[in-house]
Amino acid sequence: MWKTILRRVLLMIPQIFILSVLIFLLAQMMPGDPFTGLINPNTDPAVIESMREAAGLNDPWYTQYIRWIGNVFQGDFGQSFIYKLPVANLIGNRATNTILLSLLTVIIMYAIALPLGLLAGRYQNSILDKFVVIYNFVSFAIPAFIFALVLLFIFGYRLGWFPTTGSVSNGLEPGTFAYVWDKFYHLILPAITQAILTTTITIQYLRNEVIDAKSLDYVRTARSKGVPTNKVFTRHIFRNASLPIVSQLSYEITGLISGSVVIETIFGYPGIGKLFIDSIGQRDYAVITALVLILGIATLIGNLVSDILMSIVDPRIRIQ
Secondary structure: OHHHHHHHHHHHHHHHHHHHHHHHHHHHHOOOOOOOOOOOOOOOHHHHHHHHHHOOOOOOHHHHHHHHHHHHHOOOOOEOOOOOOEHHHHHHHHHHHHHHHHHHHHHHHHHHHHHHHHHHHHOOOOHHHHHHHHHHHHHHHOOHHHHHHHHHHHHHHHOOOOOOOOOOOOOOOOOOHHHHHHHHHHHHHHHHHHHHHOOHHHHHHHHHHHHHHOOOHHHHHHHHOOOOHHHHHHHHHHHHHOHHHHHHHHHHHHHHHHOOHHHHHHOOOOOHHHHHHHHHHOOOHHHHHHHHHHHHHHHHHHHHHHHHHHHHHOOOOOOO
């Protein structure tokens, strides 16, 4: 198994290289540059051109790529033209917020999806099952931005139960209990919103697997031996039915980290998603390339972790 993992890691090296080239070329093909729209229209074009020259934007693309990838190997993703900060520091600050949001979202999502999926599959065609099916249809069909706006309006503005923007209140000293609690308090509403919208696939997978597993030979054998029904479902059916969910776990986390653009934008939450959208709008190439490269590597790692988890849960499966 360890040899297989090492082989997969080595295979990721050319994949990351190709990914980095494609990312850099696509960023170069974007219209405009970091100075577009940020300079007074009355500024002398010669001054603007000298700024582009000083930033190295007039060099051939391969020269810019070699310079960029060489710095990346040293942990230097360049300087943000917009925020005037090193890209690594900028992404590091935002990544912490997004990771916290993603982890809380995953916890809430599975706390909702696992019981609903298991119960819906166990009591197929019951009122509970029909409720879960309707819930799935609604959560899958409703657009994320509409659902987020509705919850923000009701629980943020009308009832005032949760903050409506930011990741922490001003004036709190980092490291104190008040700071930690306030940071968690800002996470609750965005995490619940995102969790509800991402339960559909997990519930449907688990429900279908439980329904299929109820008629399999090993379940009938367990019941014929007098194994209690609850034990049959929790120790036999659920373990086998959870394999597709385990295989999706790393994809879910990666997707939440990279796909929280809508939630972060609507809730004004300073994470990677919001930073990515802002950087595209402002042509901040250094931030765009760094973010896409990091998320691409995270996806490759997620694929590997998913295979490893599958082989741990089910010894019959071995990653090839």
